[in-house]
Amino acid sequence: MSLQPAAGSAVATAQQAGAGTIETKLPAAGRALLIVNRHARSGAEQADAAAKALAEAGLEAQAFDPPEGMSCAEAVSTGLAQGGFDRVVIGGGDGTLNAAIPGLLEAGLPFGIMPLGTANDLARSLGIPFELDGAAQVIATAAPRPVDLGEVNGHPYFNVASIGFSAELATELKAEAKKRWGKLGYGVAALGLVRRARPFTATLIHDGRTERVRTIQVSVGNGRHYGGGMTVSEEARPDDGLLDVYSLEVRHWWRLVALLPWLRRGTQGSWRDVRAFRTTGLELRTRRPRPVNTDGELTTHTPAVFRLRPAALRVFAPAEGGT
Structure with missing residues (x-):
């Protein structure tokens, strides 16, 4: 379910202006x-x-x-x-x-x-x-x-912050396993966790609306890629002045496995049990505190307030980057 920004909204303005004014x-x-x-x-x-x-x-x-x-x-x-x-x-x-x-x-x-x-x-x-x-x-x-930064509860990040499955994965994927197994470490840890994944209730507050959802994971992306090549959205860029959000509202673990090819391409928003939208700010609440994973590190807990810091830094990169 993809939500389009209204004309004149903060999202529409960001899409028009981007972060390329530096x-x-x-x-x-x-x-x-x-x-x-x-x-x-x-x-x-x-x-x-x-x-x-x-x-x-x-x-x-x-x-x-x-x-x-x-x-x-x-x-x-x-x-x-x-x-x-x-x-x-x-x-x-x-x-x-x-x-x-x-x-x-x-x-x-x-x-x-x-x-x-x-x-x-x-x-x-x-x-x-x-x-x-x-x-x-x-x-x-x-x-x-210029490159944007995402921020959650005052903690800045480049790529993606997540609550749910990927935060639990970050807990299980120890530094030594990452160093020894590389990207394979993500897959090994994920296979052991996916069948234990259970939905939780979250409240999403953004753009003047409040949505109560049952989800396995909510991800808030500033950049395009995360988790060793997964894609938050096929339209996401780290300099577009927007946060890309998706919520995996699947009921059974096997649906998460079926979603993997779409998650790699960033097209998961086309599934009926995936909520996807673009925004410049989000508040996320859960019944009990849940850890927030920012680019592989657990940095804070819910309730979580996300905001965008457009064009916060400058990076040496090709003029037309991203894959």
């Missing part, structure tokens, strides 16, 4: 602060390769190796204190990028992505190559593009 210029080869999450799936062995790729692309890259216990946001601020940088490069996966958001917001510099994680969903959404040489070329030559 003026961007082609960057000259510059000096990059490089922060690599050595705990990411391929971080430790790829840290030196990332620095070499940036140098070969024409950038002066200075690595900052944060001490144990320092957050990625703190690493950005501490590394930039040395001065003279015109961009920040984060090497890691989606969790690392999310952790860096407060530091990137404070810095105000454009950032680049060296995809070294398990899923690399933001890189996929932006059309950034997974190969280090290709990613480095993008950081050195592409114009920085």
Whole structure:
């Protein structure tokens, strides 16, 4: 069930204006602060390769190796204190990028992505190559593009926040399993959980309406991809000024299995037991507190208030990214 925005609504305005009002210029080869999450799936062995790729692309890259216990946001601020940088490069996966958001917001510099994680969903959404040489070329030559942020209860995120099945999956998918099995880890954990999935009652408040639903999962997407290649909506983009929401209102676990091809393509909204709509803000309430999964990390609980932060950051990415 797809809800279309009314003319003159906040959603319609966002669709017309988008987030592309920030003026961007082609960057000259510059000096990059490089922060690599050595705990990411391929971080430790790829840290030196990332620095070499940036140098070969024409950038002066200075690595900052944060001490144990320092957050990625703190690493950005501490590394930039040395001065003279015109961009920040984060090497890691989606969790690392999310952790860096407060530091990137404070810095105000454009950032680049060296995809070294398990899923690399933001890189996929932006059309950034997974190969280090290709990613480095993008950081050195592409114009920085504005990118939106989603936010739930004050916690910003790039890709998707979910309540229900995927939050339970994040609980069961331990970091060591992700590092050892990669994308296969998602599938193994999901198979063990899917037959135990049970609907819960949620109240969705958005765009002047209140909807009470029985659902297995509610996902609120800022970006396009999540969970190792699943798609929140075939129309979603991380710079379109909109949140894409879907609710899986299936009664039996086998319907969830049947939905998988549609979930990968982002066309699940065409199913009668999937509620899908676009908005710029949402409040979600449940009978008891439920964890919220933001890009693979459990960061808060319901009740959850979602909002969009349009064009909050700038990222080096191809002009026409996303797959």
